[in-house]
Amino acid sequence: MKIKLTSVFVDDQNKALRFYTEVLGFAKKSDFSNGPYRWLTVASPEEPEGTELQLALNNNPAAKAYQQAIFQQNQPAANFVSDDIKGDYERIKARGAAFSMPPTDVTGSTIAMLNDTCGNLIQLTQLKRWAGE
Numbered sequence: 001m002k003i004k005l006t007s008v009f010v011d012d013q014n015k016a017l018r019f020y021t022e023v024l025g026f027a028k029k030s031d032f033s034n035g036p037y038r039w040l041t042v043a044s045p046e047e048p049e050g051t052e053l054q055l056a057l058n059n060n061p062a063a064k065a066y067q068q069a070i071f072q073q074n075q076p077a078a079n080f081v082s083d084d085i086k087g088d089y090e091r092i093k094a095r096g097a098a099f100s101m102p103p104t105d106v107t108g109s110t111i112a113m114l115n116d117t118c119g120n121l122i123q124l125t126q127l128k129r130w131a132g133e
Contacts, residue, residue, distance in 0.1 A: 003051055005041070008078050009058035009067050010118035013040050016055040019117050023095045024080075026053070053078070058119065067119050074100070076113065077120035085110050085126035 010016035017040060020026045026042035029052050033039070041052040058064050070077060082088045085103045089112050093099060100121065101113035112124045 005052050005054060006078075007054040007056045008116075008120055009060075009063050010055050010116070010120070011058055012118055013038055013055055013057050016040075016116070016118040017042070019097075020053070020055060023092060023097050024122075025091075055118075071119060071121055074113075074121065076123035077116075079123040079125055082124050082126045085112060085124055088112075088124060 017028065017031075020042045021028055025045065027045045027048065028041075029043040029048075030039055030041040038057065040055045042055065043052045044050060058067055067077065089099065089103050092114065097114045098117075099112060099114045101111070103110050103112045103124075103126075108128055110126045110128070114122050114124070116122050
C-alpha cells in the first residue's frame with residue numbers, strides 16, 4: 001500500500017495554487033472542474049509522480065471549524081521534508097512567506113513554521129542524520 005494523495009483544506013483555491021507553486025515551488029499536477037467542484041493538486045518537482053497534495057476548497061462547516069482550531073493551536077496542517085531547511089527558509093521567505101518560526105533545532109530534526117495564507121500553518125522539517133547511518 002502507498003500514500004498517493006493527501007489533502008489540505010484551503011479557503012481560496014486560486015490563492016492556494018499561487019502560494020504552493022510560486023512561493024513553495026511545487027508544480028501544478030491536476031486542475032479540472034465539474035460544475036462548482038474543482039479538483040486541484042500539486043506535487044513536488046523533485047518527485048513529479050510521487051504523492052500529490054490536493055488543495056481542497058474548505059466549504060464544509062465542520063472542516064472549517066477543525067481548520068481554524070488547529071491553526072489557533074499553532075498546529076501544522078501539513079509537514080514537508082527538506083534536505084536544506086535553511087536554504088529553503090531563505091528562498092521561501094524571499095518569495096514573501098510569513099514564517100512564525102524560523103529554522104529551530106528540536107529533538108531529531110530542525111523545523112520551521114509558516115502561514116500558507118489560506119488558513120493553514122505548514123511545517124518544514126529537516127531530519128537530523130545520526131552518526132553511523
